[in-house]
Amino acid sequence: MTIRYLIVDSHKNMSQKRREALISFFGDVKGAYGEDARIQVDFCDWYESDYAVKWFEVLALSGGEIAGYLRCFRNPDDVRQWYIGDVHVRSSYRRHGVATKMYQKVFKELEHYEAAENVISAVRKDNARSIGLHTKMGFADTKEPCVFADFYVDEDETKYQKLLYRLLPIPEKVEADKLMEMFSPLWFKHKKISADAEEKEKAKAQKELRKIIKSGKSGEYDIYTIWCGNRLAGFKYLSTVIGEEDIPTDI
DSSP states (O other): OOOEEEEESOGGGOOHHHHHHHHHHHHHHHOOOTHHHHHHHHHHHHHHHHHOSSEEEEEEEETTEEEEEEEEEEETTEEEEEEEEEEEEOGGGTTSSHHHHHHHHHHHHHTTOTTOOEEEEEEETTOHHHHHHHHHTTOEEOSSOOOOTTOOOOTTEEEEEEEOOEEEEOOTTSOHHHHHHHHHHHHHHHTTOOTTSOHHHHHHHHHHHHHHHHHHHTTSSOEEEEEETTEEEEEEETTEEEEOTTSOTTO
C-alpha cells in the first residue's frame, strides 16, 4: 500500500478536484453524504477565516483517494499553542500507521514556527483508540477541559498536550560566562541546590558546570540547548539532559 502525505497550507488553496475527494472522504468517515458532506468541506473555509491565524491540513493520499485527514491551526490568542482536530482515517486504511504519520508531519511542520511551544487535542475519555494514539505520539492527559479560543468542547473530552522541543547547537561565539548565566538555574535545580544553600555548595556546583562548558567549548564534546518555543527549557551534553523533568531523554 503506497500512501503519500501532503500538507495544504490553506483550505482555500485546495483544488476543486481535491475538494470533491474530501467530500467523498467525509461521507465515508462521518456518515455525511451529498449536500451534508459538501457543507462539512465548506465549513473548513469558515473555520479557517474566523479562527486560524495560521492553518494547515494534512492529507494522506492513495492514488486519487483520500485515506486520512487532519487539520492543525494556531491559537488566535496565543502564538505558542497549536490545535489538532478532526482527525480521521478511512476504515480500509486503518492499522497501517496512517494517523501516526500524519501526526509526525504536523510535528515536522511546526518546527518552522519558532514560537510553537505545545500542541493540544481534545480526546473523548472513552475513546481508547485516540487515547492510545496520543499517548504513543508523546501527548499527556492534562486531566483538564480542552479550552482553545472560544471553541465548544464536550464535557466528556479532556485536553491532551505535547510539548514541542528543539535541540540546537550553541553558537561558537557565545562566551562561557553567558552560558553559565543561561544554564545555572537549570543546573542548580538539577543538583537540587536551593537559593539559600551554603555558598561553598553553590561554588562547587558552579565549578562543575564551568568544567562541562569548558569541555564543550574546547571541542571534547558538544553541548546543545533545548528550546520549547522561544523558552530555554534545558541543555544536553553527551547523553545527559538537564532541564525540565518532562524533556524526553532521547531528544
